[in-house]
Amino acid sequence: MSGPDSAMEAEFDTVAAWTEQAVADLGRDHAVPAACRGSGSPADLAWLARGLDLRGDARFLDAGAGLGGPAAWLVDHLGGRWTGRPLLTEPMIHAARSARRLFGFPTVAAVSEALPLPSASVDVAWSLGVLCVTPSRPQVLGELRRVLVPGGRLGLLVLQHGGTPLPEQPEGNDFPTHDELAAQLADAGFRVDEEVDAARLPGAPAGWDERADRVDDHVRRHHREHPAHRQAEEQQRVMGRLLGERLVTTQLLVTTAV
Numbered sequence: 039m040s041g042p043d044s045a046m047e048a049e050f051d052t053v054a055a056w057t058e059q060a061v062a063d064l065g066r067d068h069a070v071p072a073a074c075r076g077s078g079s080p081a082d083l084a085w086l087a088r089g090l091d092l093r094g095d096a097r098f099l100d101a102g103a104g105l106g107g108p109a110a111w112l113v114d115h116l117g118g119r120w121t122g123r124p125l126l127t128e129p130m131i132h133a134a135r136s137a138r139r140l141f142g143f144p145t146v147a148a149v150s151e152a153l154p155l156p157s158a159s160v161d162v163a164w165s166l167g168v169l170c171v172t173p174s175r176p177q178v179l180g181e182l183r184r185v186l187v188p189g190g191r192l193g194l195l196v197l198q199h200g201g202t203p204l205p206e207q208p209e210g211n212d213f214p215t216h217d218e219l220a221a222q223l224a225d226a227g228f229r230v231d232e233e234v235d236a237a238r239l240p241g242a243p244a245g246w247d248e249r250a251d252r253v254d255d256h257v258r259r260h261h262r263e264h265p266a267h268r269q270a271e272e273q274q275r276v277m278g279r280l281l282g283e284r285l286v287t288t289q290l291l292v293t294t295a296v
């Protein structure tokens with residue numbers, strides 16, 4: 039494993055564990071929005087869910103699941119149409135533990151470059167906000183292809199670099215350009231079926247952002263002096279600027295393992 043650096047740990051591990059405590063204090067209805075770290079709006083998840091068409095007892099993997107919010111959203115969203123249970127993998131140990139405690143899904147601490155799963159053991163997968171935080175995209179995509187059955191679908195949320203030099207670089211991120219990602223997907227054995235810029239989809243429903251903001255405020259009130267909190271806030275400031283200026287955009291893709 040190429041170890042996650044400290045900025046990544048601050049944002050995705052330490053703050054994730056504090057988030058679990060905030061949800062315990064603020065109430066269960068805060069869990070899903072708070073635990074969608076970087077996956078954006080429910081409209082993004084709904085777009086992916088439609089393309090992935092998860093149904094019956096299909097085996098589903100969320101690779102790089104963070105706190106597990108997107109998988110919990112998916113279970114609620116699909117209702118009885120899908121009777122399976124998500125399997126979560128996430129390399130940050132505190133985030134993985136918190137995900138398991140928050141939602142009760144089987145969660146394994148693992149990087150996506152080395153998934154502890156047999157080949158062709160997954161029917162459908164998604165990986166949200168992960169391919170842009172690791173330079174080992176070919177290895178991650180190779181592993182996802184290995185564990186998926188032929189014809190299995192993979193949903194992706196990827197922050198893409200528009201090609202213009204960035205004025206600031208958030209530590210630990212590695213944004214592919216559109217063409218770089220397209221080539222890496224093809225090399226790994228994925229066909230892109232659909233792709234959309236998330237900016238074209240609707241924003242979050244009323245209440246979603248408010249709940250996520252309340253959790254952030256709670257974490258800030260309790261931990262603002264902690265170096266990990268300062269580091270995570272700085273990461274978020276840089277990301278907010280890059281997305282706001284559209285130097286980096288959020289792309290959603292539905293692909294098929296060929």
Ligand SMILES: C[S@@+](CC[C@H](N)C(=O)[O-])C[C@H]1O[C@@H](n2cnc3c(N)ncnc32)[C@H](O)[C@@H]1O
Nearest residue numbers: 050074075076077102103104130149150166167
């Ligand atoms: C932007 S967050 C997204 C988390 C979650 N997928 C979501 O949408 O809420 C990126 C996640 O990727 C995880 N990650 C970083 N490097 C990884 C790797 N090599 N393999 C798998 N996950 C990784 C981080 O720990 C973090 O949880």
